[in-house]
Amino acid sequence: MNLKSNISIIIKTALDKCDISADVVINESTKAEFGDYQYNGIMPLAKVFKQNPREIAKRVVSQIEIGTIISKVEVAGPGFINIFLNRDWLSENANIALKDDRLSISKTDNPLKILIDYSGPNMAKEMHVGHLRSTIIGDSLANLSKFLGHNVIRQNHVGDWGTQFGMLIAYLEDISQDSADNLKNLEQFYKDAKKRFDEDEDFADKAREYVVKIQSGDEHCLKLWKQFIDISLHHCEDVYKKLGVSLTRDDVKAESFYNSELDNTIKFLEDKSLIDISDGAKCIFFEDSDTPMIIQKKDGGYLYATTDLAAIRYRVETLKADKILYVVDARQSFHFKQLFEIASKVNFSDNVVLEHIAFGTMMDKSGRPFKTRDGGTVKLVNLLDESISKAKDSINKRENYSDTDIEKIAEVVGIGAVKYADLSINRESNYIFDWDKMLSFDGNTALYLQYGYVRISSILKKYDGDINSCNISISDDLEQKLVLTLLKFEDTLDRVYIQSKPHILTLYLYDLTTLFMRFYEQNPILRDDIVEDIQKSRLAIASLSAKTIKQGLEILGIEVVDRL
RNA sequence: GCACUCAUAGCUCAGCUGGAUAGAGCAUCGCCCUUCUAAGGCGAGGGUCUUAGGUUCGAAUCCUAAUGGGUGUACCA
Structure with missing residues (x-):
């Protein structure tokens, strides 16, 4: 609708x-x-x-x-x-939505193949809170696009290539114990390797040698490298699982995937005579800027930009994407501006929309960038565990549920809180990372929406008639406002899609739930003195509210439970 | 230096692309559980939308400048 x-x-x-x-x-x-x-x-x-x-x-x-x-x-x-x-028209359409699995949200007439590049963790390090934004913004945009009927390709462009891997695999080989065990703490492993690198000249030489060896395809080094990447990917997958993010190994197209195409990409650009040599490096210059994009270093090495160009070609020519979204930190705006400019110059991307879905930097409480200072990085897993355990505590204070129920509810609430806290902020602005706020269950949070859903579930469970026979017939201004808001769901999703801004959806769901809460307080449903027609209508309104909240949260990647 | 971006309640943020009296949450202070889950509802206080100009019927929103954060700016990713 x-x-x-x-x-x-x-x-x-x-x-x-x-x-x-x-x-x-x-x-x-x-x-x-x-x-x-x-x-x-x-x-x-x-x-x-x-x-x-x-x-x-x-x-x-x-x-x-x-x-x-x-x-x-x-x-x-x-x-x-x-x-x-017209009130009757609203009632009628609400009834149609209620009977429809998709809540009357139509699928697009013009399905596009949309490729969404998000998360992109670095294999050398464990995921920290800084990875949260790309991962969940990207995931919710992917969910939404799919829901609206587009073909979605999720791409996890993980960083698995570069000089640091020489050091890491050299160290992996060096300690030569059970590697899986030593890699449990990737952060520590990196630090230890770095320390060794800085202190031990021989080791440093070996590390540098290994970089070259991986790149030239040395079997032994590649084996070590693959082993390392595999373990590191497992770490990420644990986080994705906990976060309820749908990225799988099939979505991984790591930087190394494009290695074999880098030469071709340079040639391709040379054929288009776009490349100038400057200070020995192969560069592409732009009319409106003094800063070129360097495609190949003077020592022959390739760069981030080269990989990205190769990736665009692959995505357009092989995967046939119509639209590519890069969910990446706003600090890389300049990089993407250059990248897209080149893409349009060489017609990689005729009729293909390239968009940088930029998001702001995470700041600390004093307003400075949340730097990965030594030893001070907040690991994403820790944040999630902390949130889950906090949820568990507050459940224990309120209810006597079985352990398995508590586990499940705490997870849904805890993870929901973290995701919602992030998604509800306009992605373009910087945001201040605050433990208290991130783990808060008060006010405009996921829990508020989940609680609204629970209240409805509880009513529907207690009602012993047939809910499917209930029809909406608006009987007062508050109900009309609630129903009108329910019918605005599609308009809202369209806006979220066009602007790629999940916070518009969280705002909508919060407004919707606020209205429902008021309705809940003012318009009793199961009380004896409520006449049947009104009762049925209110049940139907409640039911449509629950479905809408659930569907909205599902797009955001947040779960609901029947009770709290 | 140049470029990009942001500045709204004590704090954290919205403000649907220029519309009528600028809204939420947190925090503070009241009120509401023998009534469908009080992790809730109702109410109060809190604002020169950084500043100064401009554009027009009309500006938090657009343009210019200043100030102050953040970011980027040639071989990291």
């Missing part, structure tokens, strides 16, 4: 009848007295028509079809057109 487009069409028709051509943008009204929606497009026309905007508005209003969808329109203020929706 796309409310806005339904209304836009009616307004557009009225404008046509008045011989006015204008883009129709419908806004939600800020206050109940201004109706459900408003059209503000008349005022700018006053000058063009040399007429009082109120007069124009009156003319348009007289042409607006009143009936099934719109119950009333009025001109207000300098020329606002306030639109009131």
